[in-house]
Amino acid sequence: MSVPSAQASCRFLMPLGGSGDPVVSKRIGPDRLLGSTNWNTDFIVDRPFRSYQFFFTSASSERATFPISAFMRFTDGTSLQVVNETPTFEPGAGRKFGPFQAVPGKRTNLMNFRVGSSSRPAAVGFSYRISVQGCE
Numbered sequence: 463m464s465v466p467s468a469q470a471s472c473r474f475l476m477p478l479g480g481s482g483d484p485v486v487s488k489r490i491g492p493d494r495l496l497g498s499t500n501w502n503t504d505f506i507v508d509r510p511f512r513s514y515q516f517f518f519t520s521a522s523s524e525r526a527t528f529p530i531s532a533f534m535r536f537t538d539g540t541s542l543q544v545v546n547e548t549p550t551f552e553p554g555a556g557r558k559f560g561p562f563q564a565v566p567g568k569r570t571n572l573m574n575f576r577v578g579s580s581s582r583p584a585a586v587g588f589s590y591r592i593s594v595q596g597c598e
Contacts, residue, residue, distance in 0.1 A: 516544075
């Protein structure tokens with residue numbers, strides 16, 4: 463008889479430059495010719511984990527389509543895209559992406575969430591909440 467394995471222990475990662483809250487609330491801004499957009503949010507990986515999972519929740523009062531990409535970034539300067547979707551969310555609806563396994567031989571230092579795209583201008587102005595967890 464086998465013993466069921468314990469569920470992975472997960473903890474929220476902190477956003478780079480954040481206010482101490484692991485959940486980031488944002489509104490999709492417009493594309494820009496000059497300067498940077500607010501589409502990217504980085505979460506600091508302060509130690510190795512076995513896997514990672516991203517959480518997205520629509521905070522808008524209307525149905526919306528959000529272009530979402532997520533990347534694992536490594537200490538050697540490379541990255542791996544783990545999400546590239548354009549899902550439609552009802553108000554208040556959310557979704558978990560992952561878990562995504564750590565890449566053997568690579569040290570993850572950032573998890574990047576990108577929400578917004580010049581190909582979806584109708585998404586501009588919609589609000590959302592995002593967070594990332596690292597799991598043992």
